[in-house]
Amino acid sequence: MTDNKRKHERYDSLNLLTYVCVDTDGKAWTQGMGRTLDISESGLRLETHEPIETKYIVLLSIGIEDEVVDLKGKVVYCNRGDEGKFEAGILFIHLKPNDLELLKKYIQAFEKQYG
DSSP: OOOOOOSSOOEEOOOEEEEEEEOTTOOEEEEEEEEEEEEOSSEEEEEESSOOOTTOEEEEEEEETTEEEEEEEEEEEEEEOGGGOEEEEEEEOSOOHHHHHHHHHHHHHHHHHHO
């Protein structure tokens, strides 16, 4: 049995998103579309058609219900997933207060529904 070392509970979530990969100087290197596989207050698992290198910061725009939430995160890992797609673990960094509140509201709805 392995211990869950995550700070926040993750919930299955399929939301479309766009992303831009930037380096530490803020220069954009690549962009694309993907979807969330799960999400928490501290991060998400992202499914994409192309791998995302761990050296990048990702700028994410996620459609959550009727809102678009802009999030920034660090790529922690990227592995080949099912059907030739890739799964990347994203740790959120520098969230704006409004975006964090929308994210929390969305996650609280999951807790009520599935908790």
